[in-house]
Amino acid sequence: MSTQATDALRSRIEDTSIRTVGLYAALYGVAALFLVPYAWMISLSLKPRSEMFSRVPHWIPSEPTLQWYQYVLSESLILQWTLNTLLIAGITTLVVLLFDSLIAFSLTRLDWPGRKFVLSVIIASFMVPAYVNIVPLYTLVSDLGLISSYAGVILPLTAGPLGVFLLVQFFRDFPDELEEAARLDGFSTFRIYSRLMLPMMKSPLTALALFTFVSSWNQFLWPLIVLQSEGSYTLPIGLVTLSSSQVFQPGLMMAATLIASLPLFVVFLLLQDYLINAIQIQGTKG
Amino acid sequence: MSVPTRLVRRLRAARENNTEIRNQETLEGILFSLPYLLVFSVFLLYPLLKGLYMSLHDWNAIYPSQSEFVFLENYVRMINDPMFWNALWNTVYFVVLTVPPLVMLGLALALGVNRQLKGRRFLRMVFFSPYVLTVAVVALIWIELYAPSYGVFNYYIMQIGIEPPNWLNSATFGMPAVALATIWWTLGFNFVILLSARQGIPERLYEAARLDGAYGWRAFRDITLPQMKPALVFVTVVQFIASFQIFGQVFIMTGGGPGNATDTLVMYLYKAAFNQHEFGYAAAVGYFLFVVLIAVSMVNYKLAGDSA
Numbered sequence: 001m002s003t004q005a006t007d008a009l010r011s012r013i014e015d016t017s018i019r020t021v022g023l024y025a026a027l028y029g030v031a032a033l034f035l036v037p038y039a040w041m042i043s044l045s046l047k048p049r050s051e052m053f054s055r056v057p058h059w060i061p062s063e064p065t066l067q068w069y070q071y072v073l074s075e076s077l078i079l080q081w082t083l084n085t086l087l088i089a090g091i092t093t094l095v096v097l098l099f100d101s102l103i104a105f106s107l108t109r110l111d112w113p114g115r116k117f118v119l120s121v122i123i124a125s126f127m128v129p130a131y132v133n134i135v136p137l138y139t140l141v142s143d144l145g146l147i148s149s150y151a152g153v154i155l156p157l158t159a160g161p162l163g164v165f166l167l168v169q170f171f172r173d174f175p176d177e178l179e180e181a182a183r184l185d186g187f188s189t190f191r192i193y194s195r196l197m198l199p200m201m202k203s204p205l206t207a208l209a210l211f212t213f214v215s216s217w218n219q220f221l222w223p224l225i226v227l228q229s230e231g232s233y234t235l236p237i238g239l240v241t242l243s244s245s246q247v248f249q250p251g252l253m254m255a256a257t258l259i260a261s262l263p264l265f266v267v268f269l270l271l272q273d274y275l276i277n278a279i280q281i282q283g284t285k286g
Numbered sequence: 287m288s289v290p291t292r293l294v295r296r297l298r299a300a301r302e303n304n305t306e307i308r309n310q311e312t313l314e315g316i317l318f319s320l321p322y323l324l325v326f327s328v329f330l331l332y333p334l335l336k337g338l339y340m341s342l343h344d345w346n347a348i349y350p351s352q353s354e355f356v357f358l359e360n361y362v363r364m365i366n367d368p369m370f371w372n373a374l375w376n377t378v379y380f381v382v383l384t385v386p387p388l389v390m391l392g393l394a395l396a397l398g399v400n401r402q403l404k405g406r407r408f409l410r411m412v413f414f415s416p417y418v419l420t421v422a423v424v425a426l427i428w429i430e431l432y433a434p435s436y437g438v439f440n441y442y443i444m445q446i447g448i449e450p451p452n453w454l455n456s457a458t459f460g461m462p463a464v465a466l467a468t469i470w471w472t473l474g475f476n477f478v479i480l481l482s483a484r485q486g487i488p489e490r491l492y493e494a495a496r497l498d499g500a501y502g503w504r505a506f507r508d509i510t511l512p513q514m515k516p517a518l519v520f521v522t523v524v525q526f527i528a529s530f531q532i533f534g535q536v537f538i539m540t541g542g543g544p545g546n547a548t549d550t551l552v553m554y555l556y557k558a559a560f561n562q563h564e565f566g567y568a569a570a571v572g573y574f575l576f577v578v579l580i581a582v583s584m585v586n587y588k589l590a591g592d593s594a
Contacts (some may be wrong), residue, residue: 020401023398023401023403024403024404026398027395027399027403027409028405030337030395030413031409031412031413032374034415034470035412035413036417036431036438037427037428037431037470038427039425040355040430040431040438041430044430052436053435053436054436055435055436055441056441057438057441058438059420074525077539096320099321099322099325102318102319102320102495103318103321104318104319105318105323105333106314106315106319110311110314110315110318111302111308111311111312111315112311112312112314112315112316112491114310115315115319117453118319118323121331122326123585125331127336127579127580127583128576128577128578129527129531129579130531131531131552131575132334132337132534132573132575132576132579133330133333133334133337133570133572134555134556134559134572135337135555135559135568135569135572136332136333136334136336136340136569137329137333137336138559139333139336139340139347139350139565140328140329140333155325155328155329155464156329156330158325158329159325159326159328159330159331161326161330161473164322171347176291176294176298177291177294177306180293180297183297184297189311189314189318193318197292197461203319210362214378214418218419218422219421220416220420220422220533220534220557221533221534221537221548221552225560230577234422235420235422236421236422236534237418237422237442239420239422239426240422240425240426240538243339243426243429243538246303249411250430250433250436253426253430254427254430256426257423257426257427260420260422260423261418261420261423262417262420264419264420265415267418268415268418270410272291272427272547275418275574276410276414276478279475279478279479280478280479280482282479282521283478283521284480284515285481
């Protein structure tokens with residue numbers, strides 16, 4: 001190899017390592033900025049009153065205190081709100097899994113007149129943005145007598161087309177041979193759905209479950225409109241009413257937001273890969 | 287494979303020629319679809335039609351049967367209301383402030399994390415984590431960051447000798463402040479989708495390009511960008527639709543103020559419906575929103591169609 005070529009190669013390698021260092025610095029720099037809000041939340045939640053409003057930010061409190069946590073847990077309904085949210089998100093997720101898998105099975109594996117039309121109406125309804133329906137939905141839920149009931153919160157959340165759309169993509173690829181073999185063995189249609197199909201569709205069903213759970217846990221406007229008594233609030237609404245009703249205390253609010261974000265953070269840390277997968281399926285299949 | 291497939295086809299044909307089986311399959315098909323179709327028609331289709339109906343009436347919230355048909359009056363009133371235009375421009379401003387950074391930063395981070403680096407999993411976790419937070423948590427944390435007297439931002443801004451604004455109480459800086467919090471909150475969604483799109487590009491394309499001497503910028507322009515176009519279009523449109531419907535952050539962080547400086551379309555709709563109880567009018571605003579977002583989806587399909 002000529003010296004010229006070696007030099008060119010060497011400078012390319014040096015170039016690459018400088019770039020790598022730059023890349024590390026940029027990515028970890030952005031990551032550090034991303035962590036600032038978390039750090040400030042934790043810092044404020046542990047600060048004694050005397051340090052709270054200091055002009056110079058003390059990132060690490062000189063005398064960390066848990067008084068704000070004790071206060072939130074004993075003086076607010078935060079645990080009740082957590083349970084309410086868990087209940088609403090849990091039921092929504094179960095209903096969505098059941099209803100969406102049933103109709104996706106029917107649309108892909110059973111032949112009946114009109115199914116193509118039904119599927120295209122469901123897909124077209126993707127274009128209906130969540131907030132457009134808020135007003136007529138409110139009058140409907142109110143006519144049905146479901147205001148301030150969990151059914152009023154949950155039912156509209158189960159009507160979304162995303163899950164049907166997602167599952168149809170997967171159910172379509174299910175091998176015909178397996179289905180016919182099961183029929184020859186005398187399986188009923190319902191057994192083909194419940195014993196053959198569902199167990200084979202674990203990963204799209206998990207993805208849908210996680211996505212539905214997180215998004216219904218985080219709902220804000222709809223529960224705010226439907227739920228009207230403090231004891232029935234979900235976490236997001238409870239937090240906001242807490243911030244406007246209590247005497248303004250940053251430490252208290254940050255302790256409350258930390259407690260409120262813990263459950264989903266635990267879910268996230270345990271099931272990161274599944275959750276990220278659920279989002280990616282949406283991006284590639286949607 | 288071919289024998290079972292032929293057998294399957296024969297079995298299929300036999301079943302399709304049997305009227306009794308066909309009737310049963312139709313019945314089962316409808317029964318399986320019924321639960322979802324019920325919630326779908328009652329809680330999605332019906333309100334959509336009712337919304338159109340309501341928007342053409344002076345809606346009586348207490349006695350709906352006494353509502354008066356006013357045809358397009360609500361829409362005319364909307365177009366003549368300066369507060370509507372204010373909310374529309376604020377919404378467009380918010381879209382402009384959030385969509386380009388969310389797509390471009392998401393792309394930059396995805397390309398960075400795609401490299402063979404130490405701690406990729408950690409980085410992915412950090413960038414994605416805010417996405418699982420609820421809007422109330424995000425808004426409340428950022429209120430503390432922006433706090434005028436003890437917030438971190440203002441302290442460091444003052445350190446470099448600039449007099450900082452009272453972010454959330456400022457007509458100029460209120461919307462950018464909300465936008466910054468939103469970028470932190472939702473960047474992870476775009477990042478994750480774009481990362482997966484980048485990982486879907488076959489490495490042999492880059493190897494072939496390298497043989498032709500295409501590195502760095504040229505490889506990015508000739509391979510990465512065109513290969514990622516569908517994902518970029520998807521992310522941009524989803525982001526546009528989400529940003530256009532901004533509500534929670536504004537509701538909690540600024541309440542639309544100061545004055546009406548951060549009022550957005552959904553805020554405007556919410557106030558018309560639930561503060562002033564003008565349901566017909568609010569339904570008209572909702573339909574306006576619907577038409578704008580359908581137009582955006584159409585442009586999306588056109589773009590996606592061109593890239594296919």
